Amino acid sequence: MKSKRFLNPAYCLAALTLAISGIPVWAADDRACLECHGSKQQVADAASAMDLKLTAERIERLVKHPAEQGDAHTGIACADCHPKANEIPHPADMLKESPCVTCHEDALKQVDQSAHRDPKGGSQLRAPCWACHRAHDVRPIKDPASAMAPVNVASRCLACHAKKEYLVGVHGQAVQLAGLDVAATCVSCHGSHDILAPSEKGSRVARRNISFTCGKCHGRVAEAYRKSVHGAALTANDNPDVPTCVDCHEAHGTLDPLLPKFRLASPKTCGRCHANEKIMAKYGLSTQVYSTYVADFHGTTAELFRAASPDQPLNQAVCYDCHGYHDVESVRSSGDAQIQQRLLTRCQACHKAATASFLSAWTGHYVPSPTKFPMIYWVRVFYRMVIPGTIGFFLVYIAVDIIGRRRTRRSS
Amino acid sequence: MSAVGEQIRRFGRRHIVNHLVMLVCFLGLVLTGLPQKYAGEMWAKGIVLVIGGVERVRFIHHILGTLMALQLVWHAIEAGWLHLVRRNAMPMVPLLDDVKNLMQQIKFNLGLEKRPPRMDRYTFAEKLEYLALVWGTVVMVLTGLVLLYPVRWTSLFPGEVVLAAKAAHGGEAILAFLSILTWHFYFVHVRHWNTSMFTGKLGAEEYAEEHPLELARLRRGEETAPAPLRAWRVGVFLVFTLILVLGSVFLVAWLRGSVAGIEAFKAAGTS
Numbered sequence: 001m002k003s004k005r006f007l008n009p010a011y012c013l014a015a016l017t018l019a020i021s022g023i024p025v026w027a028a029d030d031r032a033c034l035e036c037h038g039s040k041q042q043v044a045d046a047a048s049a050m051d052l053k054l055t056a057e058r059i060e061r062l063v064k065h066p067a068e069q070g071d072a073h074t075g076i077a078c079a080d081c082h083p084k085a086n087e088i089p090h091p092a093d094m095l096k097e098s099p100c101v102t103c104h105e106d107a108l109k110q111v112d113q114s115a116h117r118d119p120k121g122g123s124q125l126r127a128p129c130w131a132c133h134r135a136h137d138v139r140p141i142k143d144p145a146s147a148m149a150p151v152n153v154a155s156r157c158l159a160c161h162a163k164k165e166y167l168v169g170v171h172g173q174a175v176q177l178a179g180l181d182v183a184a185t186c187v188s189c190h191g192s193h194d195i196l197a198p199s200e201k202g203s204r205v206a207r208r209n210i211s212f213t214c215g216k217c218h219g220r221v222a223e224a225y226r227k228s229v230h231g232a233a234l235t236a237n238d239n240p241d242v243p244t245c246v247d248c249h250e251a252h253g254t255l256d257p258l259l260p261k262f263r264l265a266s267p268k269t270c271g272r273c274h275a276n277e278k279i280m281a282k283y284g285l286s287t288q289v290y291s292t293y294v295a296d297f298h299g300t301t302a303e304l305f306r307a308a309s310p311d312q313p314l315n316q317a318v319c320y321d322c323h324g325y326h327d328v329e330s331v332r333s334s335g336d337a338q339i340q341q342r343l344l345t346r347c348q349a350c351h352k353a354a355t356a357s358f359l360s361a362w363t364g365h366y367v368p369s370p371t372k373f374p375m376i377y378w379v380r381v382f383y384r385m386v387i388p389g390t391i392g393f394f395l396v397y398i399a400v401d402i403i404g405r406r407r408t409r410r411s412s
Numbered sequence: 413m414s415a416v417g418e419q420i421r422r423f424g425r426r427h428i429v430n431h432l433v434m435l436v437c438f439l440g441l442v443l444t445g446l447p448q449k450y451a452g453e454m455w456a457k458g459i460v461l462v463i464g465g466v467e468r469v470r471f472i473h474h475i476l477g478t479l480m481a482l483q484l485v486w487h488a489i490e491a492g493w494l495h496l497v498r499r500n501a502m503p504m505v506p507l508l509d510d511v512k513n514l515m516q517q518i519k520f521n522l523g524l525e526k527r528p529p530r531m532d533r534y535t536f537a538e539k540l541e542y543l544a545l546v547w548g549t550v551v552m553v554l555t556g557l558v559l560l561y562p563v564r565w566t567s568l569f570p571g572e573v574v575l576a577a578k579a580a581h582g583g584e585a586i587l588a589f590l591s592i593l594t595w596h597f598y599f600v601h602v603r604h605w606n607t608s609m610f611t612g613k614l615g616a617e618e619y620a621e622e623h624p625l626e627l628a629r630l631r632r633g634e635e636t637a638p639a640p641l642r643a644w645r646v647g648v649f650l651v652f653t654l655i656l657v658l659g660s661v662f663l664v665a666w667l668r669g670s671v672a673g674i675e676a677f678k679a680a681g682t683s
Contacts, residue, residue: 291452297559297578300451304466307457351563361562361571368575375576383583390587394594397518401603404521 030066033078033085037064050089064136070145072138100129110193115200132156148192150175153185161186165253172252182217189213189251205251208234210244218245224326229333241279248325260313264306267293270319292365293319315350322346418616420630422608426490430483431609434545437480441552442589444473449582474560481553485660487546489653497649499639503533503626506543510536532625537599541591548588555581561667 036046043062047054054062064078081099084091101108107129111117116127132148139146147156154166154175166172166186174183187195189205196203204213211231215222225231225245233239248269249255255262271290273279280287293299298316305314320328322343331339340359347354360373368376423431447456447469463469494500513529514536520528534542558565558577565574600606604622608614619627 294452300448301466303451304447304457304460304469308461308465353563353567355567357569358563358566358571361566361574363575373572373575375572376579379576379579379583383579383587387583387587387590391590391594394591394598398594398598400518400521401598404517404523405603407523 030078034064034066037062039063052089070139070143071136072140073136098123104129107193114191114193114195115197116195127160131160148187150181150183150185151179153187157186163252165250169250169252169254170256171254184217188216205246207240207244208238210246214245221326228324228326228328229330230328241273241282243273259311261311263318264302264310264314266318266320267299267302286365288367289365292363292367296362317346317350419613420616420619420627421612422614422619423612425612428610428612430487433479433483437476437483438588438592440476441473441480442585444469444476445585446589448473449585477553477556480549481556484546484549484553485656488656492649492652496652497639497641497645499645501636504539504542506536506539510539530624531622533623535622537595541596541599544588544591548584551580551584552588555584557663557667564667564669 036042040059040063043054043059047059079085080102081096082090082094083096084094087094098108111125111127111129116125118124119126134147137145139149141148141150143149144151146152154172158164158166167176171184174180175185191204196206198205198207200206201208203209211222211225211234222245226235230242230244233242234244246254249257255265257263267290274285275287275290277287294303298318301316302314302318305312305316323329334342340356343359343362344354344356347358351358363373363376366372368374368380370377443459444463447453447459448466450456460466460469463472495502513531516525516527516529517536519525555577558574559581562571562574600609604618606614606618616627
């Protein structure tokens with residue numbers, strides 16, 4: 001697009017003038033415009049001369065300064081975009097229709113196919129060029145003062161799109177606070193001129209494409225995901241249930257996964273789907289994985305720990321310590337012996353002295369029954385009978401005793 | 413027969429202190445144990461928040477559990493001295509008479525019997541509670557030790573034992589807590605407001621109603637003096653005590669050999 005400039009006669013003329021004269025350039029005929037638009041006072045005077053009643057706000061907006069150093073449009077005259085400006089007072093439609101297309105034809109073509117196109121098919125874009133790039137003072141994106149510099153992108157998009165979480169997410173903070181211009185801004189994931197709604201197939205953030213979009217920066221992680229049971233199902237048949245990157249990490253308010261908070265909340269994250277009867281029934285998976293986890297020592301601790309100190313590091317196993325995360329596999333894809341072997345390795349990471357017999361101290365998410373973990377089952381049955389039996393006897397005895405004492409008190 | 417307001421000594425300092433320690437341990441263990449059993453509930457999280465985190469809850473639970481275990485060992489030693497060496501009577505031992513008393517009391521309450529049973533130093537209700545307490549404490553201490561050192565125990569037993577111990581620990585806890593709430597509260601707080609376990613003394617009238625046989629013996633001055641010390645009895649007692657203490661120490665030493673592993677956990681858990 002840059003090269004297009006040189007096809008524009010106005011640009012060439014301005015550039016030529018600059019080259020010859022070496023003075024700061026704005027086209028000579030802009031001087032006439034700035035006579036009225038140079039300051040607030042001038043705008044107000046001109047308006048009163050024409051009997052126009054303008055609000056203070058409007059006056060403010062009508063003040064234009066000569067192009068500053070670094071403006072990408074230095075040398076483009078006011079009249080290039082506002083051809084009817086020589087009529088005074090200015091006509092209502094003095095802005096040239098699609099003024100940018102003269103130089104930025106390709107960009108406009110992309111926008112015409114994007115989510116920001118005119119819904120009626122005309123040239124009234126949902127988001128005209130200046131919604132993002134500003135009308136005046138357009139600068140190259142490498143310039144931090146540019147509206148489209150990484151640090152400023154979010155503020156432009158957020159003007160219309162209510163996704164403020166981005167600013168507190170790990171990417172937003174990296175861009176805004178840490179000054180990491182390479183961290184993801186809105187356009188890194190959604191694209192720019194060719195932006196499409198997530199529901200459209202070709203969108204960078206359509207379910208199928210998300211891992212590739214994140215993978216631009218998080219390459220190995222995205223690849224591991226695509227090989228996992230979740231990613232493979234998405235690739236193979238557009239599975240609507242498996243999570244993509246953003247289902248666990250959140251699209252906009254992405255939490256740093258190395259934060260203790262993420263780890264502590266992770267069982268709930270997995271539980272969103274794995275405790276959901278509707279989803280799990282399709283795949284014949286148990287929905288008791290979450291409740292059995294919480295009932296076990298690790299889960300109990302995690303659950304209570306989260307209640308009191310949600311942002312402190314937790315040293316208890318969470319789902320992904322055993323199952324993995326990006327590379328999570330189906331338990332059906334490995335043999336029992338292999339699983340036991342891996343589980344033992346995993347247990348020994350914390351319980352150094354653990355042996356194979358330690359493994360059955362975890363039911364593997366099974367609910368004890370007469371056939372699976374019978375010892376636990378029968379202990380539970382024992383207490384389920386003994387507790388009501390004993391307490392029931394106590395209560396009946398007490399009731400009888402109260403009756404008896406009442407009678408003896410009355411008779412004495 | 414007895415002067416109004418006459419107080420009769422029922423418990424000595426030993427009983428009072430034992431009961432107080434048990435009381436503090438029991439309530440503390442219930443308060444710190446129940447939230448762990450019902451971790452998903454809001455009230456459980458509330459208790460944990462008030463105490464200041466699950467680690468502190470567990471720390472208190474372990475300290476009180478240890479104290480209760482020590483009390484159990486102490487009780488065995490105490491019993492050995494009093495009954496083996498000093499040859500004191502063992503009024504806590506349940507007898508066939510207690511079953512008869514229970515039946516008679518029920519019949520009396522139902523109006524099928526004219527007189528309530530005449531009971532000795534300990535009524536059947538007290539004996540039942542004592543036995544339940546001792547039995548319950550043994551179960552809780554043993555299962556608690558399994559839960560505290562699961563890796564060590566699995567070198568002797570399959571891992572399932574750990575989870576069975578957990579089920580038993582939780583079940584026994586509920587049983588004990590509910591028993592205290594019903595049986596104990598009824599007999600010492602509702603039926604009579606009985607403070608003898610704290611003051612050591614019980615009103616003569618109440619004594620006459622609940623322990624007429626013992627009171628009669630007291631009035632007759634028939635309490636037997638402790639038997640004179642005999643060298644062989646003291647010897648047996650010392651051996652018994654030594655075995656008990658050394659056994660406990662060795663058990664704990666063996667169990668604690670497995671603790672170090674926990675420390676090495678990598679919090680981030682990267683894979």
